[in-house]
Amino acid sequence: TQLLxxxxxxxxxxxGENLTVYCNSSxxxxxxxxxxxxxxxxxxxxxxxxxxxxxxxxxxxTFQFGDARKDSSLHIxxxxxxxxxxxxxxxxxxxxxxxxxxxGKGTLLTVNP
Amino acid sequence: xxxxxxxxxxxxxxxxxxxxxxxSPISGHRSVSWYQQTPGQxxxxxxEYFSETQRNKGNFPGRFSGxxxxxxxxxxxxxxxxxxxxxxxxxxxxxxxxxxxxFGPGTRLTVT
Numbered sequence: 001t002q003l004l005x006x007x008x009x010x011x012x013x014x015x016g017e018n019l020t021v022y023c024n025s026s027x028x029x030x031x032x033x034x035x036x037x038x039x040x041x042x043x044x045x046x047x048x049x050x051x052x053x054x055x056x057x058x059x060x061x062t063f064q065f066g067d068a069r070k071d072s073s074l075h076i077x078x079x080x081x082x083x084x085x086x087x088x089x090x091x092x093x094x095x096x097x098x099x100x101x102x103x104g105k106g107t108l109l110t111v112n113p
Numbered sequence: 114x115x116x117x118x119x120x121x122x123x124x125x126x127x128x129x130x131x132x133x134x135x136x137s138p139i140s141g142h143r144s145v146s147w148y149q150q151t152p153g154q155x156x157x158x159x160x161e162y163f164s165e166t167q168r169n170k171g172n173f174p175g176r177f178s179g180x181x182x183x184x185x186x187x188x189x190x191x192x193x194x195x196x197x198x199x200x201x202x203x204x205x206x207x208x209x210x211x212x213x214x215x216f217g218p219g220t221r222l223t224v225t
Contacts, residue, residue, distance in 0.1 A: 033213060042117070042203050042216030043156075088156065092212045100169050101212060103148075105155035 003027055004091055004104035012110040016078055021107040023089035024071045030092050032072045034063055037086040037106070079111045115140065117217035119204050125223045131192040134220045138185050138206030144168075145187040146214065147179060150201040162187055163209070194224045 005024045013019055023032070031050045035043035047056050049065035049072060056063045060083075062075040076083055086106045093100060118137045126132050138145050146169075147159040158171040162181035179189040185206075191198055201221050205214035 031212070035214075035216075040218070042205070042219050043214070045213050045215065048213055090156075090214075100158060100161075101146075101214065102158070103156040 003102045004089055006087075006089060006104035006107050008107060009105070010108050010110075012112065013079055015080055015111055015113050017111075018075070018077050019079055019109070020073055020075045021087055021109070022071065022073050023091075023104055025091060026070065027091070027093070028069050030069070032065055032069075032092070033090045033101070034072070034074055035088040035090065037088060038084075043086075043088055076109075079109075081111045081113050084109060084111050117204060117206050117215055119202075119217035119220050121220060122218065123221045123223075125225065126194050127225055128194055128196060130194050131190060132194060132222060133188055133190045134202055134204075134222075136187045136189075136204030136206075136217060138187070138204075139215055141208070142206035142215070143185050143209050144207045145181055145185060146205045146207070147187070147189050148203045148205065149173070150203055150219070151199075156203070159189065191222075196224050198222065199224045 007022050033048045034046045037043040047063045052067045052069045054065045060077045064073050086108050088103055088106045090101045090103045120135045144163045146161040148156050150156045159173055160167055160179050161169040165181045176192045181187045201219045203216050203219045205216045
């Protein structure tokens with residue numbers, strides 16, 4: 001059972017375009033994280049969202065946590081080739097020391113120059 | 114501060130053999146988790162160690178095992194390798210009480 005569904009699975013766009021990727025679940029999470037993974041490397045943490053409705057911005061990236069804490073979105077403005085990578089969301093079912101992260105399968109983004 | 118390191122980076126083994134992978138966490142991080150990443154299944158949680166004790170375990174067969182040493186370094190072992198074990202194995206460390214993962218570059222295991 002895939003707890004976190006990410007869409008789209010693949011996305012290929014031109015430099016300068018805007019895009020939104022989604023992370024959806026029927027479960028409630030105490031927090032949700034977004035990672036970016038480049039070829040040959042491990043995922044790198046971009047952001048953690050904790051509060052329902054929370055919006056966080058990281059330069060051209062905007063992350064939103066759904067009001068019910070079941071879903072999240074990542075919006076990239078004016079995408080650049082350096083944004084290319086696999087974007088993964090991960091949900092935590094409980095906080096503190098007894099957690100278990102569940103990862104989505106990711107959205108593979110290609111930004112063409 | 115140095116990041117998470119994993120050795121070896123690449124490994125080729127044959128079916129039936131066993132393999133040991135190594136991970137050194139970020140200094141000060143006492144929690145180490147292991148993940149298996151494949152194109153079909155994505156990133157799947159194997160187990161987590163904290164202060165030399167396995168604290169959480171994913172849904173993998175007993176052929177997959179791990180341990181953590183007093184300096185927080187960790188190893189994972191896979192015995193009786195199968196073709197389906199071919200994957201990128203990622204190690205991640207985190208601060209006590211936090212679940213943000215800091216990943217190493219991974220070990221690419223190919224089983225032939």
